[in-house]
Amino acid sequence: MQSIGERLEEARKRKGISLREAAEATKIRSDFLGYIEQNKFDFDLPELYKRGFIKNYARYLKLDPEKIATDYNAQLLSNTRGGKKGGAELFGQIEIKKSAAAEDAQTDSGSYGRISTQGSSSHNDEEPTEEDADKTFYLKIGLVFVGTLTLVFVIFGLIKAILSSGDDISDEPDLSTPTEITQPAEPTAPVNTDVANNNELKLVASGTVYVLVKQQSDNAILYRDTMSEGQTVNLTKDGAVDILFTAGENITIESGGERLRPSSSGTAKITLP
Numbered sequence: 160m161q162s163i164g165e166r167l168e169e170a171r172k173r174k175g176i177s178l179r180e181a182a183e184a185t186k187i188r189s190d191f192l193g194y195i196e197q198n199k200f201d202f203d204l205p206e207l208y209k210r211g212f213i214k215n216y217a218r219y220l221k222l223d224p225e226k227i228a229t230d231y232n233a234q235l236l237s238n239t240r241g242g243k244k245g246g247a248e249l250f251g252q253i254e255i256k257k258s259a260a261a262e263d264a265q266t267d268s269g270s271y272g273r274i275s276t277q278g279s280s281s282h283n284d285e286e287p288t289e290e291d292a293d294k295t296f297y298l299k300i301g302l303v304f305v306g307t308l309t310l311v312f313v314i315f316g317l318i319k320a321i322l323s324s325g326d327d328i329s330d331e332p333d334l335s336t337p338t339e340i341t342q343p344a345e346p347t348a349p350v351n352t353d354v355a356n357n358n359e360l361k362l363v364a365s366g367t368v369y370v371l372v373k374q375q376s377d378n379a380i381l382y383r384d385t386m387s388e389g390q391t392v393n394l395t396k397d398g399a400v401d402i403l404f405t406a407g408e409n410i411t412i413e414s415g416g417e418r419l420r421p422s423s424s425g426t427a428k429i430t431l432p
Contacts, residue, residue, distance in 0.1 A: 163213070163230055164198040170220040171196075185219050187212050200235075357415045360394040360431070362386065362402075366409030375399045375430075386410070402429045 161169070171181060182189035191212060194202045200209060210228060217227040362370060364386035372382040376398045386392065388409075404410050407421030414431050421427055 162198050163227060163234065164196040166222065166227070167216060167220060168196040170222055174220065176220075181216070181219065185212075185215050187216065192216060198234075200231075357432075358396055359414070360396050360400065361413035362392040362394070363411040363413065364388060364390045364409055365411065366406060368404050368406040368409040370410065371403040372396075373401045373403075375401060396431075399430060399432050402431065403427075404429075 171178075176184075178189045178192055181187075181192055185192075191202060191204070194200070195213060195216060202209075204212075210231065213231055214224040214228050217224040360372070360381075362372075362382070364370075366388050367385065369385045370382060370392075371380070372394060373380055374396060381394050381396060381400065382392060402412065403426075404421070405426045406424065407427050408424040410421065412419045412421075412429065412431070419429070419431075421429060
């Protein structure tokens with residue numbers, strides 16, 4: 160039957176891996192791996208680390224780490240029975256405890272009893288290096304998740320701020336260079352006497368239109384808003400006024416007893432005395 164070291168060495172050579180490559184992959188010194196393959200388990204390390212190294216090395220070579228660890232415990236027990244003084248000291252006093260149940264199990268299934276190391280914890284088979292690596296891995300995953308979530312919130316806030324600032328932009332149409340109507344608007348039928356006064360101005364919308372009425376004498380804004388279909392606005396002016404609008408086909412102006420309709424559609428300006 161092959162020893163533990165022979166099985167590990169054979170598995171490594173079968174995969175074409177050198178000791179140095181195995182040491183770099185497992186983070187175990189190459190001289191320790193050499194001792195293990197030579198079945199020299201008396202190198203200067205606590206028993207906890209020896210077991211951890213053997214299991215890690217077996218796992219790396221795709222062998223059953225639990226089977227290798229069991230064989231190692233059996234070999235360790237066999238060496239202690241071979242005559243090392245009193246209970247065999249392996250870098251710490253090893254005390255072999257057998258209960259009646261353990262002895263029965265040994266008879267039935269070939270168990271080698273239970274080995275406990277004085278001064279070591281009850282979790283001798285734990286592998287500190289692997290556990291620490293797992294903790295580090297999960298910590299990194301958590302940090303990446305938190306960072307990504309923070310970045311998403313920042314981007315969302317920026318987009319919301321940009322959209323909010325866009326709402327403040329005035330939706331008033333550009334009337335900076337309107338087409339000025341030099342000819343008088345087309346008069347229609349006379350209107351009621353309640354608008355016959357030259358200082359009275361009435362705006363009637365037949366569709367959606369934006370209207371700006373500005374008094375020339377003092378540049379006062381008499382009216383500025385979007386009118387909807389059927390809406391009527393009555394104004395009192397003092398002298399000549401400029402009337403700017405965006406849809407001439409949708410507005411009728413009543414002033415001085417006349418009803419005026421712009422002769423052109425689209426944005427334009429009318430001056431009334």
